Amino acid sequence: MIVSNRLPVDRAVSDDGEASWRPSPGGLVAALEPVMRTQDGVWVGWAGVADEHLEPFEIDGIDLIPVPLSEQEVENYYEGFSNDTLWPLYHDVIAPPKFRREWWDAYVAVNQRFADEAARASAHGAAVWVHDYQLQLVPKMLREARPDLVIGFFNHIPFPPYGIYSQLPWRRQIIEGLLGADVIGFQRLADAGNFARAVRRLKGYDTRGPIIEVPIGVDDPTSGSHRHVTRSRQGGLVRTVLAMQFPISIDAHMYEEMASRPEIQERARQIRQDLGNPKTIMLGVDRLDYTKGIGHRLEAFGELLADGSISVDDVTLVQVASPSRERVETYRQLRDEIELTVGRINGDYSSISHTAISYLHHGYPREEMVALYLAADVMLVTALRDGMNLVAKEYVASRVDDDGVLILSEFAGASDELRQALLINPHDIEGLKDAMLRAISMPKRERSRRMRALRKRVLTNDVARWSAAFLDALTRSAHGDHPLQHPLGHESRER
Ligand code: F6P
Numbered sequence: 001m002i003v004s005n006r007l008p009v010d011r012a013v014s015d016d017g018e019a020s021w022r023p024s025p026g027g028l029v030a031a032l033e034p035v036m037r038t039q040d041g042v043w044v045g046w047a048g049v050a051d052e053h054l055e056p057f058e059i060d061g062i063d064l065i066p067v068p069l070s071e072q073e074v075e076n077y078y079e080g081f082s083n084d085t086l087w088p089l090y091h092d093v094i095a096p097p098k099f100r101r102e103w104w105d106a107y108v109a110v111n112q113r114f115a116d117e118a119a120r121a122s123a124h125g126a127a128v129w130v131h132d133y134q135l136q137l138v139p140k141m142l143r144e145a146r147p148d149l150v151i152g153f154f155n156h157i158p159f160p161p162y163g164i165y166s167q168l169p170w171r172r173q174i175i176e177g178l179l180g181a182d183v184i185g186f187q188r189l190a191d192a193g194n195f196a197r198a199v200r201r202l203k204g205y206d207t208r209g210p211i212i213e214v215p216i217g218v219d220d221p222t223s224g225s226h227r228h229v230t231r232s233r234q235g236g237l238v239r240t241v242l243a244m245q246f247p248i249s250i251d252a253h254m255y256e257e258m259a260s261r262p263e264i265q266e267r268a269r270q271i272r273q274d275l276g277n278p279k280t281i282m283l284g285v286d287r288l289d290y291t292k293g294i295g296h297r298l299e300a301f302g303e304l305l306a307d308g309s310i311s312v313d314d315v316t317l318v319q320v321a322s323p324s325r326e327r328v329e330t331y332r333q334l335r336d337e338i339e340l341t342v343g344r345i346n347g348d349y350s351s352i353s354h355t356a357i358s359y360l361h362h363g364y365p366r367e368e369m370v371a372l373y374l375a376a377d378v379m380l381v382t383a384l385r386d387g388m389n390l391v392a393k394e395y396v397a398s399r400v401d402d403d404g405v406l407i408l409s410e411f412a413g414a415s416d417e418l419r420q421a422l423l424i425n426p427h428d429i430e431g432l433k434d435a436m437l438r439a440i441s442m443p444k445r446e447r448s449r450r451m452r453a454l455r456k457r458v459l460t461n462d463v464a465r466w467s468a469a470f471l472d473a474l475t476r477s478a479h480g481d482h483p484l485q486h487p488l489g490h491e492s493r494e495r
Helices: 027-037 071-090 101-121 138-145 171-178 189-203 252-260 262-274 294-306 329-349 366-375 390-398 429-441 444-460 463-478
Strands: 002-006 009-013 019-023 042-046 057-059 062-066 127-131 150-154 183-186 211-215 229-231 237-245 280-287 315-322 357-360 378-381 405-409 422-424
Touching: 002 027, 002 101, 027 062, 027 390, 027 463, 042 101, 071 101, 071 329, 101 138, 127 138, 127 463, 138 150, 138 171, 150 463, 171 189, 183 189, 183 463, 189 237, 237 463, 252 262, 252 366, 252 390, 252 444, 262 366, 280 294, 280 366, 280 390, 294 315, 294 329, 294 429, 315 366, 329 357, 366 390, 378 390, 378 429, 390 405, 390 444, 405 429, 405 444, 422 429
Parallel strands: 002 042, 002 127, 042 062, 127 150, 150 183, 183 237, 280 315, 280 378, 315 357, 378 405, 405 422
Antiparallel strands: 009 019, 057 062, 211 237, 229 237
């Protein structure tokens, strides 16, 4: 069973009351949907609209159990605590997090509803995999209700350093909530290290590498079960929790297959032509989120046009910015800022025949995205902080021609693996400009060499491998056996 804030589909209701389903936004769904297509499981989550009580249903062979949220809960739990408290806090406080007690109360209540739903719908001894920062209290709630379950949790976003995390007024409750899981997965080794540090500082529990020892109280519901229970070095009874990195990925072969289709390659040629056949197409694809560093990339691009290093006749930037969290004030402000900047750059540098920035505030079907990836000579991933960034991996998987240059922020989790990208610090605008110029003029041989190495990595470490590694750790943990070595072989570097 998967439990996540969003189901893989969102319910869209048009002005005339017509309801339809569309794919949900974001990396979580992109990664989990292929996993669930091959598993016989159930997905518990919210259908993306307020005040709708929907019966369980099936889509593309996946059984879905919708969890309802009221309008007030959407405001306080989803837009408030999840996306205006935790999201900025966990992303290096790029925007200031707001701490509101009524948001926290809603977060607790909604987490309890998700836990109740999962407890009700799972078979005896089932494995339940809870996802992301919106549901960090669910593991403990679920363990209390159903000690027979094996519980995994995966955090798709960064886990912040203690100095930042400790600002959270409810920092202990969140740690306790997560420690209800048997296995806790993070994107990067550094995230797992930050979590272990927070556990030591806030709870005083011992950690041995990725193993956390949670003392068992007399009233602990798991004390009756012998799973994970062992003696600590001090002699007390402890339950062991595995907390380590499992870097997420994509269904790389699906992207490869799509990119090989003649009609998608034709569409890529068409896109190039529609843009006026520039020598270089640069591409950014992001949810319109302040963590993605869209403003930094526009600034660098605008300066290159201003100083004459590039010209609109030769270079075009396509920026897909899919709408996201539009009722949260920080996101509204960001949209205004980005659109003002795009307007200024276009006003200053576009000509009748060539537009500097082709800005698209839409989501697109996967086929169109693959065509865009194929058309793009340079892919810009300039996140200021990002759990993984699956767009970087999608671009690489789509480049069946072994061409294209990936510019990748070292603050995105993907940079741990994609070392042959041009790695940049997005705050260093001069460095970013240099990387853009280097990408534009990179010889074909070097492009191919880098892309081949990147592709090998992405095609090997795909999403099937990721989920198999996590589920293997979870299954082993069900038998009281926690692997100490990382299943994907990403050894301890920064811990
Ligand atoms: O992992 C990042 C994430 O926040 C997911 O949890 C989420 O589903 C996705 O990005 C998109 O965001 P949202 O669900 O708020 O539209």
